[in-house]
Amino acid sequence: MERQRFLPLLAVIIFIWVLWRYEAALALLGFFCNLIMPFIIGGCLAFIVNVPLVHVERLWQKLFARFFRLAPKNQTSGLSDLHPDSYYWHRSDRRAQNWPRSAPKL
Secondary structure, three states, X not given: OHHHHHHHHHHHHHHHHHHHOHHHHHXXXXXXXHHHHXXXXXXXXXXXXXXXXXXXXXXXXXXXXXXXXXXOXXXXXXXXXXXXXXXXXXXXXXXXXXXXOOXXXX
């Protein structure tokens, strides 16, 4: 109950302060805008670059699908495949150990 009375009173106090000292309020608003603007610009650039790159990535996958076997949908592909605890790492170790069957052991 006390909080419901306090919030409108606080809003009125802040509004009166903004009207009374509008230069300081605008300076504070400008500071926060300058603080958050790089993140807004980065998000806009990421969105703009992502739109054409989706099509480039699909074309890339179509062109190179026959050369590289893609991981199944439930498996991840990327840097996690290079981790020593991943399935692909251990499978490639087994293949590498058995590959030169006729080669002499060192």
